[in-house]
Amino acid sequence: MSQDQNELQKKRGEEKLxxxxxxxxxxxxxxxxxxxxxxxxxEEARIKAEMEAERRRAEEEEMKRRELEKAKQKEIEEQLRxxxxxxxxxxxxxxxxRLDHELALRLAKESNSNVEPMEEQKAxxxxxxxxxxxxxxxxxxxxxxxxxxxxxxxxxxxxxxACKQEFHRRLKVYHQWKNKNKDRTASHASVSxxxxxxxxxxxxxxxxxxxxxxGDEYRDNDFKxxxxxxxxxxxxxxxxxxxxxxxxxxxxxxxxxDDLDMCxxxxxxxxxxxxxxxxxxxxxxxxxxxxxxxxxxAYKQPTFE
Numbered sequence: 001m002s003q004d005q006n007e008l009q010k011k012r013g014e015e016k017l018x019x020x021x022x023x024x025x026x027x028x029x030x031x032x033x034x035x036x037x038x039x040x041x042x043e044e045a046r047i048k049a050e051m052e053a054e055r056r057r058a059e060e061e062e063m064k065r066r067e068l069e070k071a072k073q074k075e076i077e078e079q080l081r082x083x084x085x086x087x088x089x090x091x092x093x094x095x096x097x098r099l100d101h102e103l104a105l106r107l108a109k110e111s112n113s114n115v116e117p118m119e120e121q122k123a124x125x126x127x128x129x130x131x132x133x134x135x136x137x138x139x140x141x142x143x144x145x146x147x148x149x150x151x152x153x154x155x156x157x158x159x160x161x162a163c164k165q166e167f168h169r170r171l172k173v174y175h176q177w178k179n180k181n182k183d184r185t186a187s188h189a190s191v192s193x194x195x196x197x198x199x200x201x202x203x204x205x206x207x208x209x210x211x212x213x214x215g216d217e218y219r220d221n222d223f224k225x226x227x228x229x230x231x232x233x234x235x236x237x238x239x240x241x242x243x244x245x246x247x248x249x250x251x252x253x254x255x256x257x258d259d260l261d262m263c264x265x266x267x268x269x270x271x272x273x274x275x276x277x278x279x280x281x282x283x284x285x286x287x288x289x290x291x292x293x294x295x296x297x298a299y300k301q302p303t304f305e
Contacts, residue, residue: 083141090141139166168237171264202235206285207272213246230288232299236266239299242289250292254299 139147139162147163154160209229230242234255241262243251253262263270272278290296 086141087143091143091146094146137162139163142166144170164237168264168266171259203233204239204282205233205267205273206280206282207231207233207275207278208280208284208288209272209275209278228288230285231263231272232285232289233267233272234299236268238263238267240289240294242285242292242294244288244292252289252292252294252298256299 137159142163144167147167151160151163151167154163207230209231211227211229212225213227225246227246228242228244230240230244231238232240237255239255241251241253241258243253245251251261255262267273286296
């Protein structure tokens with residue numbers, strides 16, 4: 001065999017070996033690709049299973065939450081019904097008590113009693129408010145109308161303050177209930193905050209607080225998305241409220257008309273007096289108030305006549 005033939009045979013062997021190696025490499029890559037796809041499918045199946053399990057869990061929790069809300073709503077409605085019934089019974093008892101007391105006063109006058117007119121008025125008010133002699137003012141079962149009428153007519157400073165505190169306590173409870181039951185039309189939305197006759201010279205304080213709606217946070221000193229919340233407090237309770245929104249919409253609210261949309265917290269509860277830069281002058285408040293359409297006589301501080 002010549003040298004050329006040996007070379008040719010050697011090249012053929014090397015070519016054959018190269019092809020075998022290529023085929024083995026292709027098979028190896030094919031197996032690795034199949035294994036990779038299998039693992040990928042398994043991972044996707046696992047993720048989908050977890051997502052489905054999470055969806056079912058969330059659905060079950062939502063169903064439980066709705067059932068709990070329905071149960072709470074029924075409980076609230078039942079409580080309101082009971083309170084209404086108790087209030088009716090309370091009102092009937094108070095009316096009879098008032099009539100009995102007026103009769104006693106008339107008999108005392110006919111017997112040359114020295115009861116003074118002012119003392120007579122106070123006695124009638126106290127007779128309507130003192131169910132338990134050991135508890136000075138038990139207002140927990142009074143109707144809103146009773147609280148309002150007493151605030152608007154009584155000159156008893158302690159009774160006035162007790163009635164206002166009870167009214168605002170109920171207003172806060174109502175707001176909490178309304179926020180938890182937004183899809184339910186509030187049957188007691190006709191409650192209004194009375195513009196009561198209170199002792200003169202209550203402090204009038206004014207505040208301004210910037211705000212930004214969620215999702216509209218300003219960056220790089222961009223103040224175009226900033227709004228402002230203004231408040232005028234007559235003593236401890238809000239009298240006027242102004243909202244200036246960055247979209248140009250202004251909301252003007254006055255106590256006695258828009259109470260259910262206003263701040264229900266007392267001044268001390270808001271913490272505004274401790275917030276640096278929040279308090280402003282009356283002139284600054286009135287300027288923004290009138291600029292946004294608020295009337296200068298929209299709210300007048302109640303005083304004694």
